[in-house]
Amino acid sequence: MKKLINDPNAVVQEMIEGMIAAHPDKLKTIPGTTVLVRKDAPVQGKVGLVSGGGSGHEPAHAGYVGKGMLDAAVAGEVFTSPTPDQVFEAIKAVDGGKGVLLIIKNYTGDVLNFEMAAEMAEAEGIKVAKVIVNDDVAVEDSTYTTGRRGIAGTILVHKIAGAMADTGASLEEVEAVAKKVISNVRTMGMALTPCTVPAAGKPGFEHGEKEMEIGMGIHGEPGIEKTEIQPANQVAETLVNKILEDMPLVEKDRVAIMINGLGGTPIMELYIVNKKVAEMMKEKGIDVHETFVGNYMTSLEMAGCSVTLLKLDDQLAELLDAPSDAIAFKKS
Amino acid sequence: MKLTIARAKEWMLTFNQRIQEEKDHLTELDQAIGDGDHGLNMARGFQEVVKKIEPTNYDTLDALFKDVAMTLISKVGGASGPLYGTAFLRLSTALKAESEANREKFVEGLKAALDGIKARGKAHRGDKTMVDVWEPVVDYVQSQSTIHLSQLNELAKEKMEETKDLEAKMGRASYLGKRSIGTIDPGAASSYLLFASLADCFQKGEMD
Ligand SMILES: Nc1ncnc2c1ncn2[C@@H]1O[C@H](COP(=O)(O)OP(=O)(O)OP(=O)(O)O)[C@@H](O)[C@H]1O
Ligand SMILES: [Mg+2]
Numbered sequence: 012m013k014k015l016i017n018d019p020n021a022v023v024q025e026m027i028e029g030m031i032a033a034h035p036d037k038l039k040t041i042p043g044t045t046v047l048v049r050k051d052a053p054v055q056g057k058v059g060l061v062s063g064g065g066s067g068h069e070p071a072h073a074g075y076v077g078k079g080m081l082d083a084a085v086a087g088e089v090f091t092s093p094t095p096d097q098v099f100e101a102i103k104a105v106d107g108g109k110g111v112l113l114i115i116k117n118y119t120g121d122v123l124n125f126e127m128a129a130e131m132a133e134a135e136g137i138k139v140a141k142v143i144v145n146d147d148v149a150v151e152d153s154t155y156t157t158g159r160r161g162i163a164g165t166i167l168v169h170k171i172a173g174a175m176a177d178t179g180a181s182l183e184e185v186e187a188v189a190k191k192v193i194s195n196v197r198t199m200g201m202a203l204t205p206c207t208v209p210a211a212g213k214p215g216f217e218h219g220e221k222e223m224e225i226g227m228g229i230h231g232e233p234g235i236e237k238t239e240i241q242p243a244n245q246v247a248e249t250l251v252n253k254i255l256e257d258m259p260l261v262e263k264d265r266v267a268i269m270i271n272g273l274g275g276t277p278i279m280e281l282y283i284v285n286k287k288v289a290e291m292m293k294e295k296g297i298d299v300h301e302t303f304v305g306n307y308m309t310s311l312e313m314a315g316c317s318v319t320l321l322k323l324d325d326q327l328a329e330l331l332d333a334p335s336d337a338i339a340f341k342k343s
Numbered sequence: 344m345k346l347t348i349a350r351a352k353e354w355m356l357t358f359n360q361r362i363q364e365e366k367d368h369l370t371e372l373d374q375a376i377g378d379g380d381h382g383l384n385m386a387r388g389f390q391e392v393v394k395k396i397e398p399t400n401y402d403t404l405d406a407l408f409k410d411v412a413m414t415l416i417s418k419v420g421g422a423s424g425p426l427y428g429t430a431f432l433r434l435s436t437a438l439k440a441e442s443e444a445n446r447e448k449f450v451e452g453l454k455a456a457l458d459g460i461k462a463r464g465k466a467h468r469g470d471k472t473m474v475d476v477w478e479p480v481v482d483y484v485q486s487q488s489t490i491h492l493s494q495l496n497e498l499a500k501e502k503m504e505e506t507k508d509l510e511a512k513m514g515r516a517s518y519l520g521k522r523s524i525g526t527i528d529p530g531a532a533s534s535y536l537l538f539a540s541l542a543d544c545f546q547k548g549e550m551d
Contacts, residue, residue, distance in 0.1 A: 090378050090380055092420045092422075093420055094416060096416070096417045118422075120420060120423075123424075123463060127425055155512065156512045156517045160518060215379045230379075232377070232515060
């Protein structure tokens with residue numbers, strides 16, 4: 012293992028200290044926790060937004076804390092959901108009297124820990140609502156099993172729900188718009204190389220020199236197909252087609268695109284992927300409202316990418332365009 | 344088969360020891376069908392449990408198991424933190440104010456713990472989770488007039504091994520669908536260690 016760290020067991024804590032040092036005017040932490048909170052929290056009269064999950068996906072989620080997006084992010088150990096007491100601290104810190112929305116990625120660990128935290132908050136009289144993001148089309152959708160994972164599409168939920176909360180909307184209204192994003196966002200990813208959890212010390216899986224994997228999860232969960240490495244155009248086509256199979260788009264539909272790097276892929280390659288994705292949209296007569304290219308939801312040093320498509324209506328487009336002051340998602 | 348405070352403590356200490364020894368193995372199982380953190384999660388959690396309970400003097404079993412539960416809930420994270428945490432919390436509630444539990448009481452407590460796991464995680468037997476070890480073990484201790492510790496150990500082991508052939512419906516492994524077949528469920532493996540440690544502790548003491 013070759014990593015720029017001091018102690019594999021201190022990575023989360025040290026990262027948080029580094030973030031506070033870099034952005035003292037924007038972020039604060041709650042002592043004794045791994046929660047990062049907006050400096051001016053709780054914002055009175057605004058619904059508070061809390062998300063979080065395992066660490067290792069930076070800038071998710073702390074990078075999305077700021078005016079117009081999240082009020083707090085809870086960082087768990089690397090790839091492990093945070094504990095209920097930590098989430099509870101975050102809820103208390105952001106409750107400005109209008110209730111708190113929890114944005115949860117659909118993993119059993121996250122769902123269970125956030126649910127327990129919500130129960131603790133409700134016991135103290137704080138109004139809490141939860142939405143569960145499940146945008147990963149690599150997994151079969153099912154009500155009888157755990158179902159789809161939450162991945163890069165989550166950031167668009169943060170953005171749009173955050174903008175809605177900023178309008179002074181009620182908890183029910185913010186929850187409703189978050190759910191609308193969730194039902195209109197789909198993501199499909201692929202990986203070229205594995206990543207190593209610092210405390211584990213070795214990669215979660217191995218790929219041959221000429222292998223890649225379609226549908227791999229952001230924790231190195233095996234995907235749906237291992238194949239010979241393919242050119243970017245072909246990869247882009249596979250990813251987009253898999254999304255369209257699940258969420259058909261027709262001419263004149265409006266979308267936002269996110270080309271997300273997993274941490275070890277150069278931005279150059281992400282733009283190469285986007286070139287093809289944009290061409291496909293053009294061919295199909297789909298209107299691209301905005302494209303985001305960068306590392307938004309990473310998987311440590313994994314090489315690979317995901318493509319997210321969010322189908323927009325006027326309300327979603329307007330909220331997506333609203334300003335945001337989050338470190339990793341600045342918009343004016 | 345009386346559960347005293349000393350024996351309950353020994354059970355947790357033995358379990359921790361087994362978890363620390365098998366940490367890499369649990370992690371390997373989780374790397375095959377999950378995200379490779381189960382060994383780390385359990386090792387971190389039970390190390391803290393031992394730190395908490397070893398120097399503490401308890402008057403009642405529920406106080407001890409409540410400390411176990413709260414430590415797991417606040418230190419483990421993942422799916423296993425709330426699940427094992429809920430289990431020990433239910434066990435604690437079932438043993439309220441008892442300084443020792445006779446067999447009947449203890450079995451009741453284990454059943455309550457299993458019900459807690461099922462209520463929290465909504466998994467059923469056959470979904471390839473820790474429930475596949477917990478449920479048959481609880482059925483066994485509920486139905487036998489004499490509990491044979493070696494049988495209990497064997498049963499837990501066999502049920503753990505049987506998860507190998509199951510397709511995961513719950514937890515991270517469910518994302519794999521059919522490809523989850525062929526690997527033992529990590530949570531079932533750690534649950535086997537829990538019951539193996541229990542059998543171990545009772546074997547060392549006298550039985551009645
Ligand atoms: N719904 C469930 N009910 C019962 N047991 C479950 C459920 N989901 C998962 N498990 C058990 O939890 C084990 C995995 O625990 P682990 O500590 O690795 O958490 P995790 O799923 O990786 O959590 P996270 O998603 O936060 O990383 C599985 O092997 C399984 O036995
Ligand atoms: Mg795991």
